[in-house]
Amino acid sequence: xxxxxIYEGPLRGQGAKSTHKWEIRRALHPQLQRLWQLRPLxxxxxxxxxxxxxxxxxxxxxxxxxxxxxxxxxxxxxxYVELSVLLFRQQPRGTLITDGGDIDNRLKTLLDGLRVPHGxxxxxxxxxxxxxxxxxxxxLEDDSLVTKVSVESEQLxxxxxxxxxxxxISVHVKKTVLSHxxxxx
Numbered sequence: 001x002x003x004x005x006i007y008e009g010p011l012r013g014q015g016a017k018s019t020h021k022w023e024i025r026r027a028l029h030p031q032l033q034r035l036w037q038l039r040p041l042x043x044x045x046x047x048x049x050x051x052x053x054x055x056x057x058x059x060x061x062x063x064x065x066x067x068x069x070x071x072x073x074x075x076x077x078x079x080y081v082e083l084s085v086l087l088f089r090q091q092p093r094g095t096l097i098t099d100g101g102d103i104d105n106r107l108k109t110l111l112d113g114l115r116v117p118h119g120x121x122x123x124x125x126x127x128x129x130x131x132x133x134x135x136x137x138x139x140l141e142d143d144s145l146v147t148k149v150s151v152e153s154e155q156l157x158x159x160x161x162x163x164x165x166x167x168x169i170s171v172h173v174k175k176t177v178l179s180h181x182x183x184x185x
Contacts, residue, residue: 001040001173001185005031007113007140011089011165013105014142024113025138026128032137039075040184041072048077050136058181061135065120070135073145078177079141082148084170085110088156109179110167115140139171147174169180181185 005028012020036045051068058076059140062069073079085107116138140146156166175182 001169002100003035005169005171007110007165007167007169009165010163010166011087011106012109012163013102014130021109021113021117022124022128024110025117028114028139029133029137032070032139033071033133034109036070041094041176043184044181051135060141062116062141064117067120067132068135069116069138071116071138072142073139073173075145076140077182077185078175078179079182080147080176081175082172082174083146083150084172085149085151086154086168086170087151088168089153090156090160090162090164092155103151103153106165107149110169111140111143111146111149114138114169115143 007027009023009027010020011024035041036049041048047054047057048060049067050057050059051061051063055116060070060072060074060077062071062074072083086149087103087106156164173185175185
């Protein structure tokens with residue numbers, strides 16, 4: 001299964017608070033929610049998104065402190081992912097350390113924003129004014145399921161803040177073991 005996600009907004013380095021990672025999750029949630037409404041995921045959504053899980057059937061839902069998360073790539077479905085990121089940023093090519101943060105730290109922040117948080121309040125001191133989606137769609141159950149990452153950096157030519165990026169994330173979901181639960185993915 002292959003698709004692309006687009007993130008537009010601030011992308012700070014690892015000095016960034018986890019609240020920033022929540023902003024990335026919130027920005028990507030609608031795209032992932034829409035993906036679950038399209039084939040082939042829509043064919044399996046009733047079972048894979050069931051909470052509590054149906055007897056004898058796998059569910060991708062992860063509960064963290066009362067919040068439900070729906071990661072697409074999970075160990076229980078024997079899935080992993082390869083990512084290719086085209087990162088448009090204010091700084092010209094070759095500028096690795098910048099006001100927005102160096103590329104590797106910004107990439108780690110992006111990867112953390114793609115995964116289910118380690119706890120419902122990970123990095124948050126306050127709950128957001130708008131309630132979190134239920135379920136909260138994420139790409140990854142854990143960032144350890146990413147086996148390959150490539151990054152290409154280009155200069156963003158429109159006016160933007162130093163930490164603002166446009167990231168086009170190409171996702172290639174793969175299987176470690178073919179099973180009935182992941183056959184359609």
